[in-house]
Amino acid sequence: MRLVVDLNRCQGYAQCAFLAPDVFAMHGEESLLYNPHAEAAQREQVLRAATACPVQAILVEDPDAAPGAAEDELSHVR
Amino acid sequence: MSGDGALERLRREGRIVIVGASLAGLRAAETLRKEGFTGSLTLIGDEPHEPYDRPPLSKQVLLGHASADRTELPRMRGLDADWRLGVAAAGLDMADRRVRLADGDEVEYDRLLITTGVRARPWPHPAEAELDGVFVLRTRDDAARLQRRLAASPRRVLVIGAGFTGSEIASACRERGLPVTVAERGAAPLVGALGGVIGQVAAELQRAHGVDLRCGIMVTGLEGDSAGRLRRAHLSDGTTLDTDVAVVSLGATRNTEWLAGSGLGAGPRGIACDAGCRAFDVRGIVTDDVFVAGDVARSPHAIFGYQFLSLEHWGNAVAQAATAAHNMISSSSERRPHLWVPAFWSSQFGVNIKSVGVPSLGEEVIVAQGSLAERRFTGVYGYQDRVIAAVSFDQTKWLEFYQRQIETAAPFPPEYSSVNRRPEGLRPVPADFPDPSLPTHGPSVTVSGYSPTDQRITFTPARG
Numbered sequence: 001m002r003l004v005v006d007l008n009r010c011q012g013y014a015q016c017a018f019l020a021p022d023v024f025a026m027h028g029e030e031s032l033l034y035n036p037h038a039e040a041a042q043r044e045q046v047l048r049a050a051t052a053c054p055v056q057a058i059l060v061e062d063p064d065a066a067p068g069a070a071e072d073e074l075s076h077v078r
Numbered sequence: 079m080s081g082d083g084a085l086e087r088l089r090r091e092g093r094i095v096i097v098g099a100s101l102a103g104l105r106a107a108e109t110l111r112k113e114g115f116t117g118s119l120t121l122i123g124d125e126p127h128e129p130y131d132r133p134p135l136s137k138q139v140l141l142g143h144a145s146a147d148r149t150e151l152p153r154m155r156g157l158d159a160d161w162r163l164g165v166a167a168a169g170l171d172m173a174d175r176r177v178r179l180a181d182g183d184e185v186e187y188d189r190l191l192i193t194t195g196v197r198a199r200p201w202p203h204p205a206e207a208e209l210d211g212v213f214v215l216r217t218r219d220d221a222a223r224l225q226r227r228l229a230a231s232p233r234r235v236l237v238i239g240a241g242f243t244g245s246e247i248a249s250a251c252r253e254r255g256l257p258v259t260v261a262e263r264g265a266a267p268l269v270g271a272l273g274g275v276i277g278q279v280a281a282e283l284q285r286a287h288g289v290d291l292r293c294g295i296m297v298t299g300l301e302g303d304s305a306g307r308l309r310r311a312h313l314s315d316g317t318t319l320d321t322d323v324a325v326v327s328l329g330a331t332r333n334t335e336w337l338a339g340s341g342l343g344a345g346p347r348g349i350a351c352d353a354g355c356r357a358f359d360v361r362g363i364v365t366d367d368v369f370v371a372g373d374v375a376r377s378p379h380a381i382f383g384y385q386f387l388s389l390e391h392w393g394n395a396v397a398q399a400a401t402a403a404h405n406m407i408s409s410s411s412e413r414r415p416h417l418w419v420p421a422f423w424s425s426q427f428g429v430n431i432k433s434v435g436v437p438s439l440g441e442e443v444i445v446a447q448g449s450l451a452e453r454r455f456t457g458v459y460g461y462q463d464r465v466i467a468a469v470s471f472d473q474t475k476w477l478e479f480y481q482r483q484i485e486t487a488a489p490f491p492p493e494y495s496s497v498n499r500r501p502e503g504l505r506p507v508p509a510d511f512p513d514p515s516l517p518t519h520g521p522s523v524t525v526s527g528y529s530p531t532d533q534r535i536t537f538t539p540a541r542g
Contacts (some may be wrong), residue, residue, distance in 0.1 A: 028428030037148035061152030
């Protein structure tokens with residue numbers, strides 16, 4: 001699943017790094033590094049992290065919540 | 079038919095074309111659909127990839143924590159769009175309202191949005207740029223190539239230019255344990271964006287992490303061996319440096335060449351537009367069907383004296399794209415100005431650097447919180463006795479406060495006695511931006527155009 005963090009908004013609360021440590025990691029005191037492509041097995045943890053973010057900086061495309069959205073797009077790619 | 083009827087028809091069955099299929103293009107497309115546009119939507123992109131995120135390329139990807147080909151941006155909704163990827167736009171006919179593509183095809187529009195962004199400025203000597211081992215970093219393909227080369231443990235990496243991208247690349251190399259030399263023409267890293275006072279902190283940060291930092295130095299030549307592999311670099315102080323990888327980080331060039339001769343006000347400094355993202359033509363008349371957003375746009379900003387700002391910022395692309403898309407399908411009274419306060423971040427050497435406002439406008443800087451020596455501080459920039467920008471090193475929580483100070487034109491130096499201020503920060507000092515007539519890698523915020531308050535024209539000098 002695809003995700004992006006608005007790092008202008010991020011204030012380094014590190015909730016995501018606790019809840020989904022395989023996807024989000026603090027780098028130094030307050031820098032966040034994350035993997036923009038999380039494996040399906042991480043889905044629950046990533047969604048929990050996105051929900052828990054105090055500044056709501058995590059944007060997730062959840063293929064299960066919006067069925068066919070991404071596939072729909074790809075069918076139009078020439 | 080009334081004007082309102084025409085707008086209603088546009089929203090229902092109009093043709094909108096977006097040239098530039100990256101962050102700004104994608105966000106604009108999503109906004110158009112969200113606001114009820116049901117006509118045809120075409121996105122044209124020169125890269126063969128779906129819209130992807132670039133900031134991870136110089137950080138997570140170079141460190142090997144993320145894959146260069148898996149940074150596609152999340153989609154917030156189905157777009158029902160016609161994607162023309164892997165084919166660049168080659169021309170624009172404003173009278174006939176059509177975009178010409180590099181493969182000869184043409185696409186007609188009722189409204190056009192240009193989000194073609196920027197590309198990495200190449201090494202100026204083409205033969206040297208061709209050497210195996212010479213890289214730039216802008217696209218995901220660039221990142222994949224560079225990451226592979228770094229993984230092969232080169233003897234030394236030379237980073238040419240210590241702006242944000244160059245500094246992040248040097249940081250990633252050091253974290254991978256690679257010897258790194260950084261050659262910067264200015265007096266310090268980040269000097270164009272943050273000034274000499276903060277630049278000095280960035281210099282100490284680099285050296286503390288083992289970077290061989292050489293400021294006031296230009297790379298005058300890159301030399302290859304008989305097989306065409308980079309072997310050494312020649313420096314302006316007469317010395318040479320043995321290196322097998324050089325990353326050219328000399329800033330960016332705006333992708334406007336395809337608009338040459340179109341009559342649109344587009345040039346090397348971008349495409350000028352009004353605060354509502356409508357592009358100007360070469361006569362200085364605002365168009366009503368061509369809009370601009372993202373890195374390629376130059377737009378007047380009310381908070382900064384209506385000067386034209388070009389912002390190569392992730393957040394600007396997101397905000398301006400949403401405003402442009404809204405305005406494209408709205409009547410003039412419903413249109414919104416692009417009033418986003420500039421903000422950016424950089425992660426390097428374990429430090430989170432963030433900024434709000436336009437630091438390069440600053441005449442003076444004061445350390446309002448923390449300490450330069452600890453490399454954990456908030457610097458506040460003043461311009462004409464008001465707060466114009468702030469930068470934080472590992473103190474991001476302060477920036478929201480300073481953003482409000484900027485928006486309300488709060489007095490500078492700050493009148494309140496702030497918490498956690500050290501003796502060194504009691505007085506403002508000159509921010510020490512370099513002479514703008516000297517070329518550098520370039521500030522990430524450039525100010526140009528005119529200010530109605532003083533009727534002067536301030537041009538961003540040509541660089542590189």
